[in-house]
Amino acid sequence: MKPVVAAQGISKHFGGVQALRDVSLSLHPGQVRSLVGENGSGKSTLIKILAGVYQPDSGTIHLDGVPCQHLHARQAVRAGVQVIYQDFSLFANLTVAENLALNTQIQSCRRFVNWRQVRRIATEALAKVGHEIDLDKSVADLTVAQKQLVAIAKALLHDARVIVMDEPTTALTKREVAALFRVIDDLRAKGLSILFVSHKLQEVREISDTITVLRSGRKVAEGDASQFSRDDLVFHMTGRRVETGTPPSRPGASQVLFEVRNLTRRNAFEQICFEVQRGEILGITGLLGSGRAELALALFGLEPVDSGTIRLEGRDIRLGNVSEAVIAGLAYVPEDRTLEGLFPPQSIERNMAIAGLGSFANRFGWLRPGQLRATVDRWMKDLSIRAPAQQTAVENLSGGNQQKVVLGKWLAAHTKLLILNGPTVGVDIGAKVDVHERIRSLVEQGLGVILISDDLPELLSLSRRVLLMSRGRIVKELTCESLDHDALAAELAELE
Amino acid sequence: MRKLLGQHEFYLAMILTVLVIAIGLANPAFLTRANLFDLCKSSTVMGLFALGVLIVLTSGGIDISFAAIGAFSMYVTSRLLLAVDFQGSVWVAFLLASLIGLALGLFNAVSINVLRLPTLIVTLGSASVFRGFLLAFIGTSIVNRLPAGMIAFSRRTLFEQTLATGETIGLSFSFVLYLLAIVAVAFVLRYTLLGRGIYALGGNAEAAERVGFNLRRVQFFIYGFVGLLSGVAGLVHACTMRNANPFDLVGTELSVIAAVVLGGASITGGRGTVLGAVLGVFLIVVINNSLILLGIPSYWQKVATGGVIIASVAITAIRKDGVRHAAASWR
Numbered sequence: 001m002k003p004v005v006a007a008q009g010i011s012k013h014f015g016g017v018q019a020l021r022d023v024s025l026s027l028h029p030g031q032v033r034s035l036v037g038e039n040g041s042g043k044s045t046l047i048k049i050l051a052g053v054y055q056p057d058s059g060t061i062h063l064d065g066v067p068c069q070h071l072h073a074r075q076a077v078r079a080g081v082q083v084i085y086q087d088f089s090l091f092a093n094l095t096v097a098e099n100l101a102l103n104t105q106i107q108s109c110r111r112f113v114n115w116r117q118v119r120r121i122a123t124e125a126l127a128k129v130g131h132e133i134d135l136d137k138s139v140a141d142l143t144v145a146q147k148q149l150v151a152i153a154k155a156l157l158h159d160a161r162v163i164v165m166d167e168p169t170t171a172l173t174k175r176e177v178a179a180l181f182r183v184i185d186d187l188r189a190k191g192l193s194i195l196f197v198s199h200k201l202q203e204v205r206e207i208s209d210t211i212t213v214l215r216s217g218r219k220v221a222e223g224d225a226s227q228f229s230r231d232d233l234v235f236h237m238t239g240r241r242v243e244t245g246t247p248p249s250r251p252g253a254s255q256v257l258f259e260v261r262n263l264t265r266r267n268a269f270e271q272i273c274f275e276v277q278r279g280e281i282l283g284i285t286g287l288l289g290s291g292r293a294e295l296a297l298a299l300f301g302l303e304p305v306d307s308g309t310i311r312l313e314g315r316d317i318r319l320g321n322v323s324e325a326v327i328a329g330l331a332y333v334p335e336d337r338t339l340e341g342l343f344p345p346q347s348i349e350r351n352m353a354i355a356g357l358g359s360f361a362n363r364f365g366w367l368r369p370g371q372l373r374a375t376v377d378r379w380m381k382d383l384s385i386r387a388p389a390q391q392t393a394v395e396n397l398s399g400g401n402q403q404k405v406v407l408g409k410w411l412a413a414h415t416k417l418l419i420l421n422g423p424t425v426g427v428d429i430g431a432k433v434d435v436h437e438r439i440r441s442l443v444e445q446g447l448g449v450i451l452i453s454d455d456l457p458e459l460l461s462l463s464r465r466v467l468l469m470s471r472g473r474i475v476k477e478l479t480c481e482s483l484d485h486d487a488l489a490a491e492l493a494e495l496e
Numbered sequence: 497m498r499k500l501l502g503q504h505e506f507y508l509a510m511i512l513t514v515l516v517i518a519i520g521l522a523n524p525a526f527l528t529r530a531n532l533f534d535l536c537k538s539s540t541v542m543g544l545f546a547l548g549v550l551i552v553l554t555s556g557g558i559d560i561s562f563a564a565i566g567a568f569s570m571y572v573t574s575r576l577l578l579a580v581d582f583q584g585s586v587w588v589a590f591l592l593a594s595l596i597g598l599a600l601g602l603f604n605a606v607s608i609n610v611l612r613l614p615t616l617i618v619t620l621g622s623a624s625v626f627r628g629f630l631l632a633f634i635g636t637s638i639v640n641r642l643p644a645g646m647i648a649f650s651r652r653t654l655f656e657q658t659l660a661t662g663e664t665i666g667l668s669f670s671f672v673l674y675l676l677a678i679v680a681v682a683f684v685l686r687y688t689l690l691g692r693g694i695y696a697l698g699g700n701a702e703a704a705e706r707v708g709f710n711l712r713r714v715q716f717f718i719y720g721f722v723g724l725l726s727g728v729a730g731l732v733h734a735c736t737m738r739n740a741n742p743f744d745l746v747g748t749e750l751s752v753i754a755a756v757v758l759g760g761a762s763i764t765g766g767r768g769t770v771l772g773a774v775l776g777v778f779l780i781v782v783i784n785n786s787l788i789l790l791g792i793p794s795y796w797q798k799v800a801t802g803g804v805i806i807a808s809v810a811i812t813a814i815r816k817d818g819v820r821h822a823a824a825s826w827r
């Protein structure tokens with residue numbers, strides 16, 4: 001069968017970074033191809049070249065066997081290539097309906113907007129992903145998962161022949177991923193070709209027909225999905241064998257670090273009570289809309305609370321006040337890094353230093369650049385952040401590397417309790433293990449951690465105690481003895 | 497209903513209503529027909545400028561040069577028509593002024609696209625260029641005898657009425673121009689793809705390009721249209737004042753931008769409505785007017801205007817997103 005899209009010998013560099021070297025890739029009708037690789041290995045860059053957003057330094061793109069010299073974004077769309085970008089590419093200031101319909105309106109060369117049609121298109125699109133979202137809500141007010149669903153629905157709208165999904169599942173829980181996979185199966189049956197990118201290797205092996213592995217901008221392996229085991233993939237991606245760790249053992253004498261009592265916020269969560277010991281990693285999980293994201297924000301003072309108390313080291317912390325939470329020693333790594341956690345145009349150095357700026361200043365409040373540079377250098381190595389220099393703007397990093405910068409920012413501050421909301425979303429497997437290792441070593445120094453995650457292996461390799469949330473309440477506590485992958489998966493399935 | 501309550505414009509209208517009633521109780525002269533007509537007339541020039549500013553702010557840019565464009569177009573038009581001793585209709589003057597405004601606006605658009613500099617820098621520079629050019633090469637003297645058409649236009653009123661005192665009052669005809677502009681801009685922003693492109697550009701320029709908007713074309717429209725509106729506003733100003741003073745208008749930029757922000761437009765782009773901008777302008781005009789009526793020194797007008805702007809923007813910020821947004825803005 002002839003490929004719909006074929007890239008041949010693509011190379012691309014940004015300044016001193018060679019993002020892609022002589023990569024070839026073809027997409028056939030009725031096939032799902034997965035693209036895997038570490039953070040910064042060039043996946044998103046390759047996708048943007050296929051979509052005509054970037055021009056390659058060398059190599060050509062063939063659409064239906066016809067070579068295209070300067071592929072333009074609109075040309076690619078017309079040829080039926082739809083992309084779900086890693087950063088979603090949505091308009092936060094516009095409503096869900098308009099985000100969904102805008103492209104169709106432009107493609108049909110209209111001059112005027114027909115608002116009734118906009119709603120119709122949007123309803124249709126959301127029906128395809130099988131999820132309900134208020135059409136009149138502005139996208140800024142959606143959760144990350146909802147944004148991701150809107151981005152997916154938007155791509156499905158067009159009579160696409162090729163759909164490229166750059167990490168579409170990062171914020172989705174099992175249920176939405178299952179729905180997405182049903183959609184993908186459907187599309188495959190209709191003869192579309194799909195390019196799927198994910199760091200969740202389980203998903204990759206489940207959905208794909210063929211797999212391509214990139215490492216440092218080079219294609220290092222390619223073949224039928226069935227011929228790769230999980231460990232093979234990891235080995236091709238990282239060039240090493242990676243072991244997942246086990247949760248840190250509980251400290252001898254337990255000592256309560258953080259206490260939450262009867263925390264309630266109407267329509268979000270109710271009567272939340274738990275405590276975190278010094279040196280403990282407490283896991284929290286649940287389905288979308290279970291209130292865990294709101295709880296995380298509320299603990300850090302980012303959302304108001306109706307009633308309840310929180311105490312750190314026996315002292316009450318005023319609710320709904322971020323600066324007091326920070327001063328008391330709380331830190332929060334957000335779910336949506338670009339909106340909540342980073343200053344994208346600023347350098348890595350500045351982004352990382354911002355939370356602990358005081359510790360780099362001398363007595364008169366002047367920054368000591370030498371010390372700052374040395375420390376940032378160490379963190380970048382610790383978290384294996386792949387970037388040309390400390391001065392690189394964060395917006396030019398690959399998605400996973402951005403996530404590591406967010407983490408670094410808070411690891412840098414003097415923190416007593418760290419709230420992690422999906423800390424390794426979009427982070428590759430090798431780096432994930434490094435990040436986990438880093439979290440473990442922090443805990444050994446007496447820190448407490450609240451880990452909110454959908455990633456069951458992650459929860460299992462870090463936490464000895466996991467709370468399950470559903471409809472705003474803690475419904476179950478699983479501890480050490482009753483904690484394994486199957487038990488957790490079963491509990492989650494029961495909630496649905 | 498819940499939707500209405502969530503809207504900034506609703507709160508603005510409430511504040512305005514309360515203010516009007518309070519001032520009316522304090523000084524009955526405020527609610528007379530004559531004064532209401534006067535309020536409409538005073539909000540016309542600022543309002544025309546504000547519509548332009550609204551479009552630019554929504555697109556994520558900022559334009560500082562609109563007042564300079566207004567002054568340039570009205571002064572050049574007046575001098576030109578006087579020089580040829582023009583006796584015809586005022587619409588020729590409007591056409592000329594708007595074309596000059598359009599040309600200067602397009603100059604901005606070209607500079608922004610060629611130099612790829614922030615719009616603030618470009619328009620700050622071009623404002624200075626336009627003004628310098630005007631004063632150096634066209635003239636610095638005030639034109640006190642305007643062309644006949646313009647004088648006639650300034651006298652033209654609607655709903656005329658003769659008071660017991662023998663004074664005739666009416667709604668200035670220029671207000672009709674303002675109303676037309678309001679409807680046109682509202683239509684463009686809400687019902688044309690170009691208008692939605694302006695919002696898209698202000699929300700996420702990269703995504704706007706990916707989705708297929710021709711950003712260059714959108715920007716040419718924005719800055720050209722702002723220039724055109726400014727030309728019209730300048731000429732209305734000259735007619736209202738019954739003279740053409742090249743030193744006028746410049747210096748009002750910030751209060752116009754403030755009025756638009758007061759109306760709910762986001763200074764970082766992507767948000768803003770015509771209704772909000774119009775209410776914002778009217779609120780500021782009402783405050784200024786009432787302070788005069790209440791006999792408060794004009795320096796206090798500035799303090800009051802500033803106070804209202806800060807208070808109103810703060811109320812919306814707090815109401816809308818609770819602590820979250822207030823926190824996000826400094827985080």
Ligand SMILES: Nc1ncnc2c1ncn2[C@@H]1O[C@H](COP(=O)(O)OP(=O)(O)OP(=O)(O)O)[C@@H](O)[C@H]1O
Pocket residue numbers: 014015017018019037038039040041042043044045046086386387396397398399400401426428
């Ligand atoms: N616009 C840009 N300017 C400069 N460098 C860039 C730009 N875009 C990408 N890069 C660099 O190119 C390399 C490849 O990035 P890319 O985004 O393709 O990685 P990725 O495989 O998608 O990673 P991730 O899994 O983290 O999303 C990275 O080193 C990145 O820093």
Ligand SMILES: [Mg+2]
Pocket residue numbers: 043044045086166398399400
């Ligand atoms: Mg990527």
